Amino acid sequence: MAIALSQSDYWNLVQKNIADEQTASTPDSADITWHYSAQLGHGSIREIRLREGLVLAIADYQLHQDLIVEVPEREHPLEYEFTVVQEHPQQSCFSEHYFFSGGGLAESSIHEDVSGWQVLDVSFHLEPELFRLWMGDRLEYAPPLRELVNPLKQDRYTYEATPTMAMRAVVQQVLNCPYTDMTRQIYLESKVWELVSLHLEQMLHPLQNPPQPSFKPDDIDRLHHARKILSQHLNNPPSLKGLARQVGLNEFTLKQGFRTIFGTTVFGCLHHYRMERARALLEAGSLNVSEVAREVGFANRGYFAAAFRKKFGTNPKAYSLVAKQQVG
Numbered sequence: 001m002a003i004a005l006s007q008s009d010y011w012n013l014v015q016k017n018i019a020d021e022q023t024a025s026t027p028d029s030a031d032i033t034w035h036y037s038a039q040l041g042h043g044s045i046r047e048i049r050l051r052e053g054l055v056l057a058i059a060d061y062q063l064h065q066d067l068i069v070e071v072p073e074r075e076h077p078l079e080y081e082f083t084v085v086q087e088h089p090q091q092s093c094f095s096e097h098y099f100f101s102g103g104g105l106a107e108s109s110i111h112e113d114v115s116g117w118q119v120l121d122v123s124f125h126l127e128p129e130l131f132r133l134w135m136g137d138r139l140e141y142a143p144p145l146r147e148l149v150n151p152l153k154q155d156r157y158t159y160e161a162t163p164t165m166a167m168r169a170v171v172q173q174v175l176n177c178p179y180t181d182m183t184r185q186i187y188l189e190s191k192v193w194e195l196v197s198l199h200l201e202q203m204l205h206p207l208q209n210p211p212q213p214s215f216k217p218d219d220i221d222r223l224h225h226a227r228k229i230l231s232q233h234l235n236n237p238p239s240l241k242g243l244a245r246q247v248g249l250n251e252f253t254l255k256q257g258f259r260t261i262f263g264t265t266v267f268g269c270l271h272h273y274r275m276e277r278a279r280a281l282l283e284a285g286s287l288n289v290s291e292v293a294r295e296v297g298f299a300n301r302g303y304f305a306a307a308f309r310k311k312f313g314t315n316p317k318a319y320s321l322v323a324k325q326q327v328g
Contacts, residue, residue: 013037036061050189053127063115066239076106081123098163102148103128104156110267222247223257275311282320
């Protein structure tokens with residue numbers, strides 16, 4: 001069964017581990033490595049502060065149980081994230097992708113990690129002001145790049161794809177940095193800007209007809225079956241791995257298929273069905289808000305209320321009252 005946490009609860013676990021390990025030693029505050037929370041899994045997280053407004057993080061971990069983190073709407077810096085996921089050593093399944101985000105407002109979302117998979121994640125967080133300083137007048141001559149420094153109340157730019165060979169090479173250089181101390185800082189920062197440049201090249205000179213993943217008719221049928229399973233098990237849905245096994249797909253194809261065929265993630269689809277079911281139950285009026293939350297798989301009424309408000313623009317209690325008045 002998956003563990004569901006709010007983002008604040010998740011970071012409380014992580015930060016407690018940081019505090020405990022820093023108490024036992026006095027590491028360089030610019031380069032800290034700590035163990036991943038034993039309550040969630042095993043592995044390590046390394047955080048390197050390259051300069052004010054620029055942080056590089058390297059996470060290498062494996063979860064004990066599937067983990068679902070509910071992330072609220074928030075102000076977001078620029079971010080580059082390169083993720084490699086590989087299953088148990090005796091398995092052959094492997095996937096990698098990169099994610100690039102501009103600064104601005106990030107919408108609420110559900111982040112999912114699957115147990116048993118070895119995850120290697122390299123990411124950096126860059127404050128928009130530092131990016132503006134680095135770009136200088138060049139921002140004026142490349143209007144598409146202004147999307148990367150949107151006002152904090154405006155939706156951020158996002159892009160997700162398979163990394164290029166050049167990106168893979170730079171990430172490997174980051175992971176195998178041969179230097180120490182100040183030289184290391186300079187070298188790693190240069191690699192961060194190189195990764196930014198590689199993505200900017202794609203922004204400014206996109207492929208006219210980028211290849212789209214193709215799926216066999218049988219795979220499409222399996223994806224529709226998976227979506228139906230989610231709609232029928234809102235209170236206790238299968239894990240990603242369990243759902244993939246039920247429909248006879250590997251997990252990478254399942255996730256890629258949902259994005260391509262349905263335009264959302266597996267958990268995004270589940271969330272949509274939960275909200276629609278919750279609305280129908282509130283309109284029926286036979287259950288109170290707490291009962292509706294449990295019925296659609298929310299253990300915490302507060303999380304449910306926030307999700308419902310984000311989806312429909314009103315609190316579930318107020319929605320229920322209005323529905324009753326209309327019936328009456």
